Every structure is written in structure tokens, then in C-alpha cells.
Amino acid sequence: MVGKKMLVIDQSWCKGCGICVAFCPKQALELVEEKVCLKADNECVLCGQCELRCPDYAIWLEDLEE
Amino acid sequence: MPSELVHKFMRIDHLPHIWCAGCGNGIIMRDVAVALQELIDDPESGVSREKTVIVSGIGCSSRAAGYMDFDSIHTTHGRAIAFATGIKFAHPELEVIVLTGDGDCSAIGGNHLIHAARRNIGLTVIAFNNDIYGMTGGQYSPTTPTGDVATTAPYGNFDRPFDIAQLAAGAGASFTARGSAYHARETTELIKQGIQHKGFSLIDVFSVCPTYYGRKNHKGGAVEMLAWQKENMVPASRYYAMSEEKRRDKIMVGILTHNDFPEYTQQYARLLERAKKAK
Amino acid sequence: MANKAVLMQGNEACVEGAIAAGMRFYAGYPITPSTEIAEQCALRLPQVGGRFIQMEDELASMAAVLGASATGMKAMTATSGPGFSLKQENIGYGCLAEIPCVIVDVQRSGPSTGLPTSPAQGDYMQARWGTHGDHPVIALSPSSVMETYKLIIRAFNLSEKYRTPVIFLMDEIVGHMREGIVPPDPNDLIINKRHISYRDGANKQCYAVPEGKYVPAMKPFGAGERYNITGLAHDVSGFPTNNNAVAGALYTRLMEKIDRNLDDIVRVEQTMLDDADTAVVCFGGTARAVMSAVLQAREEGMKVGMFRPITVWPFPEKQLRALLPGLKRILVVEHNYGQMVLEVRRAAAEKVPVDFLGRMDGTVISPKDILQKLRETEV
Numbered sequence: 001m002v003g004k005k006m007l008v009i010d011q012s013w014c015k016g017c018g019i020c021v022a023f024c025p026k027q028a029l030e031l032v033e034e035k036v037c038l039k040a041d042n043e044c045v046l047c048g049q050c051e052l053r054c055p056d057y058a059i060w061l062e063d064l065e066e
Numbered sequence: 067m068p069s070e071l072v073h074k075f076m077r078i079d080h081l082p083h084i085w086c087a088g089c090g091n092g093i094i095m096r097d098v099a100v101a102l103q104e105l106i107d108d109p110e111s112g113v114s115r116e117k118t119v120i121v122s123g124i125g126c127s128s129r130a131a132g133y134m135d136f137d138s139i140h141t142t143h144g145r146a147i148a149f150a151t152g153i154k155f156a157h158p159e160l161e162v163i164v165l166t167g168d169g170d171c172s173a174i175g176g177n178h179l180i181h182a183a184r185r186n187i188g189l190t191v192i193a194f195n196n197d198i199y200g201m202t203g204g205q206y207s208p209t210t211p212t213g214d215v216a217t218t219a220p221y222g223n224f225d226r227p228f229d230i231a232q233l234a235a236g237a238g239a240s241f242t243a244r245g246s247a248y249h250a251r252e253t254t255e256l257i258k259q260g261i262q263h264k265g266f267s268l269i270d271v272f273s274v275c276p277t278y279y280g281r282k283n284h285k286g287g288a289v290e291m292l293a294w295q296k297e298n299m300v301p302a303s304r305y306y307a308m309s310e311e312k313r314r315d316k317i318m319v320g321i322l323t324h325n326d327f328p329e330y331t332q333q334y335a336r337l338l339e340r341a342k343k344a345k
Numbered sequence: 346m347a348n349k350a351v352l353m354q355g356n357e358a359c360v361e362g363a364i365a366a367g368m369r370f371y372a373g374y375p376i377t378p379s380t381e382i383a384e385q386c387a388l389r390l391p392q393v394g395g396r397f398i399q400m401e402d403e404l405a406s407m408a409a410v411l412g413a414s415a416t417g418m419k420a421m422t423a424t425s426g427p428g429f430s431l432k433q434e435n436i437g438y439g440c441l442a443e444i445p446c447v448i449v450d451v452q453r454s455g456p457s458t459g460l461p462t463s464p465a466q467g468d469y470m471q472a473r474w475g476t477h478g479d480h481p482v483i484a485l486s487p488s489s490v491m492e493t494y495k496l497i498i499r500a501f502n503l504s505e506k507y508r509t510p511v512i513f514l515m516d517e518i519v520g521h522m523r524e525g526i527v528p529p530d531p532n533d534l535i536i537n538k539r540h541i542s543y544r545d546g547a548n549k550q551c552y553a554v555p556e557g558k559y560v561p562a563m564k565p566f567g568a569g570e571r572y573n574i575t576g577l578a579h580d581v582s583g584f585p586t587n588n589n590a591v592a593g594a595l596y597t598r599l600m601e602k603i604d605r606n607l608d609d610i611v612r613v614e615q616t617m618l619d620d621a622d623t624a625v626v627c628f629g630g631t632a633r634a635v636m637s638a639v640l641q642a643r644e645e646g647m648k649v650g651m652f653r654p655i656t657v658w659p660f661p662e663k664q665l666r667a668l669l670p671g672l673k674r675i676l677v678v679e680h681n682y683g684q685m686v687l688e689v690r691r692a693a694a695e696k697v698p699v700d701f702l703g704r705m706d707g708t709v710i711s712p713k714d715i716l717q718k719l720r721e722t723e724v
Contacts, residue, residue: 013082019289077573131573142435145435156396157566
């Protein structure tokens with residue numbers, strides 16, 4: 001069984017390019033003042049497309065500790 | 067604290083990197099790190115962190131070597147493959163990975179690229195191909211498409227571009243492939259295969275330079291440029307399922323050549339045996 | 346066990362000496378009059394388990410040598426004037442990144458393609474200032490086949506000790522000369538091993554040196570150290586810096602590691618200078634004609650001696666200055682238009698007049714030419 005994951009964002013590393021926002025299949029992300037944020041309605045399905053293409057390693061999935 | 071991958075395989079003291087917002091190089095560098103992680107975690111692969119050396123030349127792409135937490139050497143412009151040849155030939159047990167750019171490996175370093183390919187020495191060359199000289203502010207490179215503008219082509223570039231993967235294949239490279247910043251999973255897989263291939267491997271990865279290429283050529287920013295790759299570049303499995311007519315306007319992401327030619331350092335090991343006997 | 350005398354060419358002695366010094370990696374590109382060095386390495390290195398590779402060009406040869414040395418191997422390349430020019434950028438890389446190696450330049454006539462098979466010494470200044478930017482240089486120049494054998498060993502020793510490329514400045518005269526030599530017993534040789542350090546753990550200060558020291562220990566690639574080498578100005582951890590104070594400290598240390606060790610690095614041959622009022626200064630193959638002229642001049646009653654820098658860079662300034670009080674004149678003889686003479690004039694500081702005899706037409710300066718010049722300029 002795959003362990004639970006969570007989305008982590010480090011805004012200090014985000015350069016605001018918008019790649020993760022554009023290619024998120026659920027449109028769950030947005031840029032606020034040029035920094036990535038998870039939208040309030042949290043549609044994130046933890047697919048990891050954002051982590052795959054973030055050129056700045058500012059967004060990723062992390063294993064949730066039990 | 068960044069992701070486990072970044073924490074483990076990159077030098078976080080030196081991050082965030084110097085690349086512009088939306089630069090494809092960061093995506094490709096991650097692909098390299100993932101490929102190495104998967105190989106290092108697989109005891110069957112024979113790849114170990116201690117025996118992996120990252121070599122780069124000069125240019126935006128070549129800053130990658132300093133960010134990767136391995137033995138690393140950031141060399142002179144164009145000479146990464148020649149330095150790497152010295153490293154691999156001196157110690158064939160090392161896994162030598164060259165991170166280079168289109169200018170670095172196909173203009174100033176073009177001679178080293180074709181000769182390393184011809185020798186079939188076991189290097190893995192990953193070209194971060196962004197169609198422009200970014201570090202110096204946007205001059206046309208050997209891969210800038212004909213007609214595009216650059217600071218040194220204000221009236222449009224009339225040079226014909228190189229296809230780096232085809233160039234390496236033509237020079238005898240036994241493994242050539244094409245990836246893209248958008249196709250991160252496929253590209254990671256190609257890099258893995260390139261590293262595991264015994265002879266010379268070249269993976270030409272289309273990067274994006276929104277700052278000096280995209281915006282100046284009305285190709286948009288990073289998002290539009292990656293969307294272009296998504297639309298126009300097609301992974302091999304789908305590409306070969308397409309009709310020939312449909313393929314015409316598409317660029318294949320996948321392996322171009324894969325041959326089992328004798329590897330240079332293995333050939334040399336045999337020469338050493340002969341020389342010992344003849345002595 | 347005494348070795349037997351063998352007839353050897355200068356270029357061949359260069360290879361045999363280098364192998365005795367532990368050189369096991371050669372990358373090169375064919376060029377007259379150094380090609381025999383590549384040929385001999387191609388034959389000999391496989392016999393001792395070493396590596397020979399003919400690269401696609403001169404730049405690649407230099408790069409491959411630096412790459413091999415970074416893995417811990419003693420490495421060498423050889424070339425001549427045009428190739429030496431092509432190697433310069435990467436030689437500078439070796440200076441800044443502190444990668445030991447030996448670059449042999451068998452000088453020929455230039456500029457450009459010049460007279461490829463003719464003797465010349467026109468690369469003296471290139472050996473010092475060939476690569477851009479301020480940098481330290483050690484250059485050694487042999488004048489006989491036997492000396493070539495021994496001096497190339499010293500070139501490797503200095504290179505390892507000071508972590509810097511060493512230029513071995515030969516010329517066509519010595520490179521193509523054949524002489525009977527007795528190679529030294531390998532047990533009698535002093536061979537410097539590379540100063541290597543491992544495992545400084547999280548404290549990756551790979552370019553740090555203890556107080557009062559100038560040369561950091563090296564870490565070979567492939568040993569799990571995970572350190573970085575760059576041609577950019579770097580801090581003690583080996584990463585690029587734009588901090589002027591840090592860059593300044595690096596450049597100062599690089600220059601000082603040579604400047605503060607001149608007594609260890611500089612070697613001069615001084616012959617018949619004890620009572621001399623005239624010193625003939627020369628280097629490399631030119632010394633053959635000079636020595637002959639000095640002996641003839643002595644027969645004519647002139648008090649002449651020879652001052653021959655073996656370490657041609659740094660120039661043996663202290664040693665020449667020490668002679669000045671007893672000298673009435675200096676004659677510098679070189680196969681060029683006047684290069685080392687500039688250093689001699691600087692060192693002589695107008696205390697002693699300095700004459701020059703040079704030639705750059707591809708022929709050699711004969712003892713007669715030198716004797717003639719000595720007669721003309723006799724005070």
C-alpha cells in the first residue's frame with residue numbers, strides 16, 4: 001500500500017514562473033504576489049506533476065509520517 | 067528543507083540556483099538527479115554515488131555540475147567532453163556524466179562531441195539545449211532555428227541549425243536520444259538508459275529559455291514554451307503509432323540510435339593485455 | 346645495479362624520465378618537433394599499465410590531461426609552439442584549479458606555422474604569460490639528453506608539490522639530439538607522491554591551507570569526497586565566489602605558493618663564473634654552443650663564464666644579482682629576437698651592461714658567432 005503523501009511548498013525558493021500552475025491537471029494552484037499557493041478549495045490530488053516540472057524545487061510531495 | 071531528492075543529491079547550500087524564472091535547466095537537472103537516485107538505489111545497476119563524476123563546460127547549463135552533490139568539475143568553455151574523456155580513460159570504473167549546453171557541445175566544443183562519439187567512450191552527455199547563448203545574454207547558437215532573432219541576429223538568423231542528437235549519431239554515438247523539459251518522466255528514463263549504456267550516450271534535451279529566446283521570438287514565456295513541447299514533441303510509443311503524415315510535424319521524444327559497438331576503455335584494457343604479453 | 350649506457354634522443358629521454366617519475370597518462374596531438382614524445386608514449390605506456398590517447402586536437406589533449414590528473418594520475422602532454430598556444434586556456438585552468446600536470450613544449454620557429462623543423466626558443470615569454478590573467482608559473486628547460494631525463498622527473502615533483510602545471514620548455518636542438526646516457530637507477534630517484542587528504546567530512550574546505558602553508562592537499566575524484574573543481578574564482582570550499590576579498594586571497598595564495606618557495610624551485614647552472622668578469626646567459630639547447638664558446642674565450646684569456654637558468658620561470662633573479670658586483674658585462678644568447686634578455690636586463694638594473702645575440706632564421710647560433718660577439722664587446 002502506498003503511504004499517504006502531502007504537498008509541500010517552499011515559497012522562498014519559488015521564482016513565480018507559473019509552470020506548476022499551468023500544468024496542474026486540477027487547477028489547484030495559483031500565484032499570489034508571484035509565489036505559488038494552493039487554492040483555498042484544495043483540489044490537489046497529489047499527482048506530482050508540479051514537482052516534476054518545477055525548475056526551482058519549490059513544490060513537492062512528501063511522505064506523511066504515520 | 068527541500069524535498070528528499072534535492073536534499074540528498076543536490077548541494078542545498080548553493081540553491082536556489084542562478085537560473086532565471088521558468089528556465090528549463092532546473093527541470094532537466096532534476097531529471098538527472100532522479101535518474102541517478104533510481105540507479106544508485108538499484109544494486110543491480112552498478113552505479114554508485116562515490117564512483118559518479120559530473121563534468122560540465124561553460125554556460126547556463128554548465129552551472130548544473132556545481133549544484134549536484136557528487137564529485138564535480140566545471141571546466142572551460144566547450145571542453146567538458148574532453149576533460150570527461152581524460153577522467154573516464156584514467157579511471158574507467160567511474161560513471162562520468164557530462165552536463166553541457168547547445169553552444170558548449172555543438173559550437174565551441176563540437177569537435178570533442180564528434181570524436182568522443184566516434185571513439186564510443188563510455189560517457190553520458192546530457193545537452194541542455196535551449197537554442198540560445200543565455201549566459202552572455204541571447205546570441206544565436208548552432209541550434210537556433212533559422213529565421214529567429216537573437217542579439218547577434220537582429221535581422222533574423224539565416225544559419226541552418228544542428229540537430230545535436232543526429233549529429234552525434236552521425237559521428238558514431240552508440241546511444242542517442244531526445245528528451246524535453248516538458249517530458250520529464252520520459253527524459254528521466256532516457257537519461258537512466260544512457261547512463262546504463264556501456265558506450266557513448268548523448269541525450270539531447272530540449273530546454274526552454276523564456277528570458278532570452280522565447281519572449282524575444284514571440285514564443286511566449288516558460289508556460290507557452292513548455293506547452294509547445296507538449297503539443298509538438300511526442301513520446302516514441304505514441305509517435306510510432308501515428309501515421310507518417312501526422313508524424314511529419316512532430317518531434318519524437320525517445321531513443322534515436324542504440325547500438326552495441328565496442329566501448330573505448332574496454333578496448334584499451336584488451337590492448338594493455340596485448341602489450342604486456344609483447345613486452 | 347648500474348644501468349647500461351644507451352643511445353637516446355632528447356624526446357625519448359623525456360618519456361623515459363616521465364615514466365620513471367610515475368607518469369601514467371598521456372594525451373596529445375601530433376606536432377613537429379615533439380611527435381616522437383607521443384610515439385614513444387604510445388609504445389611505452391601500455392607496457393607499464395599506463396594510458397595513451399591521441400586526442401582530436403591540442404585543446405582536448407590539455408583538457409584530458411587535467412581530467413586524468415583530477416582522478417589522481419600523473420599526467421603529461423607534449424606539443425610545440427602552435428599547439429602550445431592552443432593549450433593556453435586550459436593551462437590557466439590548471440593554474441587556478443591547482444591541478445598538477447606537465448606540459449612539454451619542444452619549441453620550434455614561429456610565429457604561426459613558422460619553420461616547423463627548425464630550432465628556436467621563441468616560447469620563453471609564452472611559457473610565462475601564455476594564458477590570460479595573472480598566474481603562477483614554473484618552467485624548466487634542459488640542455489642535454491641526460492638532463493632531459495632527470496629534469497622531467499623534477500618537473501613532475503614540483504608539479505605535485507606545488508599543485509600546479511609545470512612547463513617543460515625543450516627546444517628542437519635538445520628534442521632531436523641523440524646522446525649516450527646512463528639512466529639513473531630507479532631506486533636512486535626521488536619521486537614526489539601527491540599530497541592527498543581524505544574524509545574531512547562535512548567540513549568540505551578542499552582549498553583550505555593551514556596558516557603559513559600555501560598548497561592545499563588534493564582529493565582524487567572517485568574517492569567519495571564529493572567536492573567541486575571550477576575555473577571560476579572560488580572560496581576554500583571550491584565553489585564560485587564574487588566576494589572580492591575571497592577572490593583576492595585566492596590569487597595572492599596562488600602567486601605566493603611559488604614566490605615564497607623560490608629557493609626550492611629555482612635551479613641554475615653556473616660554470617666558470619668564480620673569477621669571471623663576463624657572464625654569458627642562455628638556456629636550453631643554446632648552452633651547447635655557449636659552453637664551447639666560453640672554453641675558447643678562456644683560451645684567448647677572456648674571463649668568461651656561463652649562467653644557465655635551468656628553472657627558466659621564475660627567472661633566477663637572486664642568483665644573477667649575486668654575480669653583478671664582479672661582472673663587467675653580460676651577454677645573453679637566445680634563439681629568438683630577445684626574450685630572456687628582458688628578464689636579465691631587469692635583474693641587472695643597469696648596474697652591468699647587457700648585450701644580446703639572437704637568431705630567428707631557423708639556423709643555430711654557432712660557438713664562432715658567440716666568440717665573435719664576445720670579442721667585439723670586450724671591455
